[in-house]
Amino acid sequence: MVVSKETKLARIVVSQGKKLALVGLAGLIWIQPVISLEWFGGNSSIAQAASNQTVKTSEDIITSGAKLVKYKYTTTRSGKSVTVLTDVIEVDLTNPYVQLNVMTGKGGQVTTRQSVEGMAKETGAVAGVNGDFFATSGMGVAMGPAVSQGTVVTSPAKLLGMYSFAVKTDGTPLIDRFEFNGTVITEDGSTFPLTGINQESYTTEPDKAYSHVNNMFIYTSAWKALDRPAASATTPTEVLVQGGVIQQISLKAPILDPIPSDGYILRAHGQAADFIASHMNIGQRVDASYRLRSLTSGEEVDPTNLQVMIGGHTLLVDQGKPSAFTRSTTSISGSSPVARTAVGYSQDGKKAYIITAEKNSNSSGLTLAELQNFMTSIGVWKGLNLDGGGSTTMVTRPLAENYAGLTFTTSNGSAGQRAVVNGLGVFSIAPQGTLKGLIVSGTSSLLIGQTATYSLKGYDNYYNPMDTSGITPTWKSDNDNVKWTGDSFKAIKAGTSQITAISGDAKSSTKVTVLGGSDLASLTSGTTFAALEAGTTVSVPVVAELKNGNKLDVPAESLKWEFTGMKASVVDGVLTVQSVNKGAKVAYATPKYDGFTGTPIVLSASAEQIWENFENVSYPISFTGLPAETRGAAAVVQGTGDRANSKVLKLDYDFTNGTGNRFAYAQINGTTGKAIPDGATSMSIDVLGDASLNWIRAEFADADGKSVYVDLTRMADFSNWKTINVDLTAAGLKQPAKLKRLYLVNLEDGQDERALTGSVSFDNIKFKAPSTEGDTGLPSATAVMIIGQKSMTVDGKKVSLEVAPLLKGDATYVPIKYVLDAFGGAASWDNTAKKIMVTRGNVVLELTVGKKDYLLNGAKKQASVAPIIVNGRTLVPLRLVSEQLGIDVKWEKITKSITLKS
Numbered sequence: 001m002v003v004s005k006e007t008k009l010a011r012i013v014v015s016q017g018k019k020l021a022l023v024g025l026a027g028l029i030w031i032q033p034v035i036s037l038e039w040f041g042g043n044s045s046i047a048q049a050a051s052n053q054t055v056k057t058s059e060d061i062i063t064s065g066a067k068l069v070k071y072k073y074t075t076t077r078s079g080k081s082v083t084v085l086t087d088v089i090e091v092d093l094t095n096p097y098v099q100l101n102v103m104t105g106k107g108g109q110v111t112t113r114q115s116v117e118g119m120a121k122e123t124g125a126v127a128g129v130n131g132d133f134f135a136t137s138g139m140g141v142a143m144g145p146a147v148s149q150g151t152v153v154t155s156p157a158k159l160l161g162m163y164s165f166a167v168k169t170d171g172t173p174l175i176d177r178f179e180f181n182g183t184v185i186t187e188d189g190s191t192f193p194l195t196g197i198n199q200e201s202y203t204t205e206p207d208k209a210y211s212h213v214n215n216m217f218i219y220t221s222a223w224k225a226l227d228r229p230a231a232s233a234t235t236p237t238e239v240l241v242q243g244g245v246i247q248q249i250s251l252k253a254p255i256l257d258p259i260p261s262d263g264y265i266l267r268a269h270g271q272a273a274d275f276i277a278s279h280m281n282i283g284q285r286v287d288a289s290y291r292l293r294s295l296t297s298g299e300e301v302d303p304t305n306l307q308v309m310i311g312g313h314t315l316l317v318d319q320g321k322p323s324a325f326t327r328s329t330t331s332i333s334g335s336s337p338v339a340r341t342a343v344g345y346s347q348d349g350k351k352a353y354i355i356t357a358e359k360n361s362n363s364s365g366l367t368l369a370e371l372q373n374f375m376t377s378i379g380v381w382k383g384l385n386l387d388g389g390g391s392t393t394m395v396t397r398p399l400a401e402n403y404a405g406l407t408f409t410t411s412n413g414s415a416g417q418r419a420v421v422n423g424l425g426v427f428s429i430a431p432q433g434t435l436k437g438l439i440v441s442g443t444s445s446l447l448i449g450q451t452a453t454y455s456l457k458g459y460d461n462y463y464n465p466m467d468t469s470g471i472t473p474t475w476k477s478d479n480d481n482v483k484w485t486g487d488s489f490k491a492i493k494a495g496t497s498q499i500t501a502i503s504g505d506a507k508s509s510t511k512v513t514v515l516g517g518s519d520l521a522s523l524t525s526g527t528t529f530a531a532l533e534a535g536t537t538v539s540v541p542v543v544a545e546l547k548n549g550n551k552l553d554v555p556a557e558s559l560k561w562e563f564t565g566m567k568a569s570v571v572d573g574v575l576t577v578q579s580v581n582k583g584a585k586v587a588y589a590t591p592k593y594d595g596f597t598g599t600p601i602v603l604s605a606s607a608e609q610i611w612e613n614f615e616n617v618s619y620p621i622s623f624t625g626l627p628a629e630t631r632g633a634a635a636v637v638q639g640t641g642d643r644a645n646s647k648v649l650k651l652d653y654d655f656t657n658g659t660g661n662r663f664a665y666a667q668i669n670g671t672t673g674k675a676i677p678d679g680a681t682s683m684s685i686d687v688l689g690d691a692s693l694n695w696i697r698a699e700f701a702d703a704d705g706k707s708v709y710v711d712l713t714r715m716a717d718f719s720n721w722k723t724i725n726v727d728l729t730a731a732g733l734k735q736p737a738k739l740k741r742l743y744l745v746n747l748e749d750g751q752d753e754r755a756l757t758g759s760v761s762f763d764n765i766k767f768k769a770p771s772t773e774g775d776t777g778l779p780s781a782t783a784v785m786i787i788g789q790k791s792m793t794v795d796g797k798k799v800s801l802e803v804a805p806l807l808k809g810d811a812t813y814v815p816i817k818y819v820l821d822a823f824g825g826a827a828s829w830d831n832t833a834k835k836i837m838v839t840r841g842n843v844v845l846e847l848t849v850g851k852k853d854y855l856l857n858g859a860k861k862q863a864s865v866a867p868i869i870v871n872g873r874t875l876v877p878l879r880l881v882s883e884q885l886g887i888d889v890k891w892e893k894i895t896k897s898i899t900l901k902s
Contacts, residue, residue: 052076054377061399063126063428064462065095068396068407073357073366073374077337084337085363086374087394087407089127089354089426093171093345097430097462100167100308100352102148103128103423104222105140110154110198111225113140115417116393120404125425126397126464127404129341129354132311133332133387134421139230141200142421144311145178145292150304152290153222153422155180155196156311158204158211161327163384165343165424166301166309173345173352175315175382177326178301182290184216184266186279192216192272194290200229210234214270218288221259228254228267237273239266239280246282264288310343310386310424314368317344317383322372329368332388337365339392339411343424344375344383353380354424356394359411390418400439400457402465433460438468440501440510446482446491447515447544448594449558453488456501456508473501481514491558494518494594515552516594518832521545522846523554523591523598527575527729528857529679529770529842531606532566532587536577538681538729540570540601542591554593564588564826564839566603577603586841597830597837599855600844604770608684611676611739612765614647619669621649626665629657634666639763643721648688648761655746655756665743666762673701673738677769679857680735683710683726686763689718692755695745698726702734716744716760723764739765770842778824778841780902785814787896794822803873805898811865812891812898813875823887823902829874836867836874840885847876856884 053074060068071086091098103119105112120128132142144164146153156164156178166174182194195215202211212234219228228236238255240248242263248255252273259265266288268276280286292301292309303309313332314325325334339359345352355375359365366374368385375383390412395404410417435458442454454475458468475484481495489499494516500509526541542554556573565587567578575589585605591598614636623634631654639648653664668674676683687696696712710731712724742762746754785792790801799821805814816827816838825840838845846855849867853860867876882889882900890899 052373052377054374060396061463062089062396062426063098063464064430065092065098066090066127066426066428068127069378071374071378073370073377075370075373077367077370082337082364084366084370084374085358085408086366087356087358088378089129089394089396091352091354091426092350093167093173093352094350097428099427099429101125101425101427102131102146102153102308102310103425104146104148104153105224105421107224108148109222109224110141110421111139111200111223113419113421115419116423117395117404117406117417119423120395120425123425124427125395125404126428127354127395128423128425129343129356129394130387130391130418130420131422131424133313135200135202139200139225139227140421141198141229142311143202145180145309146311146422147303147306147309149308150306152197152292152303154198154311155182155290156292157196157199157202159202159327160205161314161325162311163313163315163326164309164311165384167307167352169305169307171307173349175344175384176297177295178292178309179295180290181293181300182218182288185287185289187284187286188279190275190279192275192279194218194288197290198223201232201234212236212267212269214272216266216268216272216275218290219259219265219267221261221263223259226254226256226258228265234269237268237276239268239276239286240264241266241286241288244285244287246280246284246286249276249280249282251277308424310422312343312384312386314385315383316342316368316372316385317375317380320347320376320381322369322376325368332368332385334368337367337370338389340366340368340371340388341386341392341394342371342375342383343386344380346379347381351379353378353383354394354426355380355383356392356407358408359389359392360409362409365411386424387420391420393417393420393423399463400437400441400459400465428462428464430462430464433462433464433466435459435466435468436461436463438471438501438506438508440499440508442510442512444511445513445515445552446489447552447554447558448491448493450555451485451488451490454499454501454510456503471503473503473507476500476502482512515544515546517596519546520593520596520833521547521549522855523593523596524855525591525599525601526732526734527601527681528735529606530575530577530589530601530603530681530729531768531770532577532580532584532603533606534577534579536575536603538575538601539573539727539732540575540589540591540729541573541732542598544593554591558593560592562590562592562597564590564600575601588839588844590837595830595832597828597833597835599846599857600837600839602679602770602839602842602844602857604842606681606768606770608766608768609677610764611767612674614649614763617647619674620667622667622670623651624665624667625653626663627658627660630655630662630664631657632664639761643763646763648763649742650759650761651742651744652759653744653746653757660748662746662748663743664746665741667741668739671740673740675736675738676700677767678736680733680737680767680769681727681729682768683728684723684764684766684768685712685726686721686723687712687716688721688761688763689713689716690755690758690760691719692716692744692758692760694754694758695747696760697743697745698739699741699743700731700733701738701740703736704734706734707740708733708737712742721763778902779822781822781900783819783822783900785898785900787812787898792818792822803871803875805878806870806875807896808868809865812878813868813870814878814898815873816876816881819878819882819885819887819900823885823900825885836876838881838885843885845881845884847881849874854880 058070145156314327340357342355357366394407397404458466478498481497491514522545530538565584587603588600590600633652655662700708828837834849
């Protein structure tokens with residue numbers, strides 16, 4: 001094959017555009033979606049083999065010729081039964097409206113990386129998974145071959161036992177090992193072998209030779225990096241070819257330009273470079289031809305006859321049975337249960353299976369042997385392993401939606417999707433169809449008082465999304481749990497409703513659940529502490545954690561508030577203290593939702609404290625910048641002017657190099673940061689500006705390790721010292737927290753108006769936080785309890801108890817009411833949630849019967865024992881409660897007496 005314009009990557013981008021439906025007549029719309037699965041050959045059966053069991057849990061159409069099938073796979077591991085969630089995209093290879101193709105990095109170019117979801121959105125794929133293996137520390141090039149619609153993107157590396165998956169243009173699938181055979185032919189008729197296309201340097205197998213020594217490679221415009229390859233340790237000779245004619249020859253030096261779309265670059269070393277010097281001249285013609293050859297049959301494969309090819313690792317399934325591994329699996333944790341990705345096809349060659357095994361909080365992943373058994377259980381005849389672990393990602397497009405989204409949570413958890421070098425995508429190439437069905441789109445759960453809007457989405461007879469903007473439906477609810485307000489639905493009371501959109505004779509419905517207090521596990525505010533003084537205003541965002549583990553931001557209109565020790569109000573999520581009750585040292589603001597009582601916010605006397613004045617800094621301060629060309633310095637230096645006798649933190653910056661948004665950071669205590677006072681509600685900081693008009697910010701790390709950014713000034717238009725005050729409650733900073741960086745931003749937008757060089761300084765960082773010491777107005781006392789006795793003494797006076805303290809195991813349990821009567825504080829009981837809320841001074845303690853987990857000032861903790869119910873009375877672990885409330889406990893084993901002091 002002659003390499004000229006055809007060497008440019010032919011990236012498939014299937015544009016759905018706006019498929020306009022003729023919806024003027026309601027009769028054209030089906031009453032309900034009717035989805036036929038006949039073209040898949042009927043329903044899959046449940047497969048059982050020995051201790052393994054594969055159970056299908058759901059089946060959903062993605063597009064004509066592709067569906068998502070979810071399974072639960074049960075197997076025995078280390079003597080225990082485990083269940084793993086697996087996801088399979090089944091593709092009908094005989095369907096003319098669906099195709100498979102490689103998705104490559106960003107912009108379809110190698111040496112770039114992107115998430116699978118990002119690649120799918122960029123290319124228009126309706127589904128996809130991560131693809132080939134790659135060196136995570138390398139340039140971002142797949143180890144194996146990649147062919148996109150007949151064009152070779154990368155050639156197979158010379159590595160043992162590496163298999164590839166391909167589909168021919170006639171829809172025939174194949175899995176095999178391939179090698180690359182190519183030849184360069186010069187104008188004088190001389191030839192030299194080509195070793196590969198768009199490969200980075202590597203060590204070949206089994207000869208352990210260096211890939212680029214004495215060899216010649218082709219690099220096409222699909223190769224983005226200017227280095228071909230980077231850090232190759234070989235001096236290249238490079239030749240630029242356009243239109244089959246040599247345009248440039250660079251002997252023993254690289255060509256420092258991007259590769260044009262209508263050309264390619266030959267990269268040579270050693271003997272290959274000598275060949276170029278002897279047989280090539282500018283203006284002469286040169287041709288390059290290449291084929292792929294099967295290493296098992298010896299048959300040559302013309303890339304132009306391939307719809308797709310993607311490299312993988314070991315063979316997993318052959319002839320419908322688990323195969324021997326064709327390559328060592330040690331480096332890919334083959335015997336460990338991790339997330340896995342694989343691909344295979346059916347015995348009749350009509351169906352492709354794109355497979356993932358989940359590794360997340362709901363699923364434990366699979367070993368390669370377990371993956372083999374699962375694949376055979378669902379009908380895979382021949383299959384291979386794709387990249388797994390943290391790379392395993394699947395995206396699928398739900399019916400009537402425009403884009404593919406994550407099918408399940410990756411093993412990276414909150415870190416999200418890993419950027420990978422390529423993926424295997426599923427594409428619809430169907431024409432515009434006619435409207436087949438409608439789906440109501442919107443949230444499936446609401447909180448009481450919350451409003452939500454819903455919309456109609458449609459799909460055509462090829463199961464691709466259609467524009468439904470021409471439909472104006474009538475909306476209704478089947479009961480009074482939710483109410484139609486004219487433009488949205490409002491949740492009125494807990495329960496399930498069915499909302500329906502009606503247009504003429506057509507209608508579509510969905511179920512909406514209004515969550516009640518019984519659905520909640522906890523209700524906490526992002527603000528834990530606030531200052532107890534009239535006029536205080538703080539943002540009080542509230543988060544509800546459901547019993548299923550999901551978390552929801554609670555709208556302000558869904559909450560009621562109870563105030564103790566003060567008069568206050570909460571409007572639009574902002575708490576305002578109107579007055580403080582006489583003698584009150586501590587007050588509480590408690591959120592409530594449908595009878596569920598949340599963790600109170602503690603308000604107490606606050607004090608401003610100097611956190612850092614830079615006089616005696618004992619931790620590292622360093623500079624970093626973005627982009628990499630940014631220069632600068634961050635250091636504690638002697639001040640100038642009226643601060644000549646004190647030290648300040650000075651941040652110098654130089655943004656004259658680089659492009660885009662630019663950042664200069666003063667990093668505090670390396671990458672760790674320094675803890676701020678617990679419960680801090682505000683920060684003040686002195687800033688010496690430079691009138692640069694740049695943006696100055698602070699970055700915190702919250703209790704979950706997430707970054708929270710706070711503006712100090714959006715525009716540094718001053719050149720003197722200025723004290724800046726920041727409300728931390730409005731930032732939603734979850735504490736305990738750390739201050740990590742002070743930094744300056746030079747935005748690309750309007751960059752010509754801002755200075756590119758300069759310096760700013762910082763001094764006297766202060767935080768306002770509730771006082772945790774001193775007189776809180778709580779009584780001091782000495783109390784003595786004895787196990788089994790229904791009385792106690794408080795400062796020598798006898799007090800009767802309704803239930804005696806008891807000893808269970810190593811833990812002592814008491815009714816908390818009597819402890820609080822003696823030492824101050826209050827307790828409330830939530831019978832629905834079986835929760836005890838204890839407040840004393842600055843401490844709020846929330847315990848749940850039968851659970852070791854508890855909340856201390858909104859932070860989740862765990863105890864060694866849990867509250868219990870005895871004879872209808874709730875008893876709490878004495879030592880846990882008393883020590884958290886600041887009460888000393890002494891146990892006398894002989895007399896079985898407990899002495900408490902405060």
